[in-house]
Amino acid sequence: MEAAWRHSPAVVRLLLQHGANPRTERLLHSAAAASNPSFAEVHPERSDPDRVEVLQILLEAGADVNDMEPDPKGRPLRGMLSRRRTMESGTPLHAAVGAENIRTVRFLLEHGADPQAPSWSGHSPLQVAVSHKLEDIAELLKSWKVESAEKMSEKMS
Numbered sequence: 001m002e003a004a005w006r007h008s009p010a011v012v013r014l015l016l017q018h019g020a021n022p023r024t025e026r027l028l029h030s031a032a033a034a035s036n037p038s039f040a041e042v043h044p045e046r047s048d049p050d051r052v053e054v055l056q057i058l059l060e061a062g063a064d065v066n067d068m069e070p071d072p073k074g075r076p077l078r079g080m081l082s083r084r085r086t087m088e089s090g091t092p093l094h095a096a097v098g099a100e101n102i103r104t105v106r107f108l109l110e111h112g113a114d115p116q117a118p119s120w121s122g123h124s125p126l127q128v129a130v131s132h133k134l135e136d137i138a139e140l141l142k143s144w145k146v147e148s149a150e151k152m153s154e155k156m157s
Contacts, residue, residue, distance in 0.1 A: 009053040022061035028092035036099035090119030
């Protein structure tokens with residue numbers, strides 16, 4: 001998980017080549033959460049501040065773009081991981097919205113992330129964006145829902 005959060009795409013690729021599991025618990029979530037623009041200031045050495053390249057590598061290796069993180073209430077308290085069910089505790093898309101990075105949100109949507117999946121507290125990614133007053137991300141999620149509904153209608157016709 002540390003590599004997805006902090007290290008270069010090359011390190012992530014190398015770890016996968018040596019047997020790291022791309023379906024490790026919270027791996028995509030960590031990469032998406034690390035796309036927060038403030039992390040780029042703290043870690044200027046990162047070549048992939050939006051973590052899009054890392055997310056791409058993990059998805060190509062078999063990670064699930066809609067992976068629901070384990071229930072926070074059931075995990076042991078350690079480090080920065082909260083045991084509370086928050087608006088952002090859900091899918092990697094929830095983590096990307098919480099990280100306030102529209103590029104990462106768009107990437108996940110383009111790769112099949114469900115914009116209506118509920119978090120552990122029952123909130124959609126759109127509700128997270130609205131709650132955090134992230135107007136550009138909220139607009140993207142709204143338009144994506146409309147586009148998705150139109151595509152479904154076309155398939156059924």
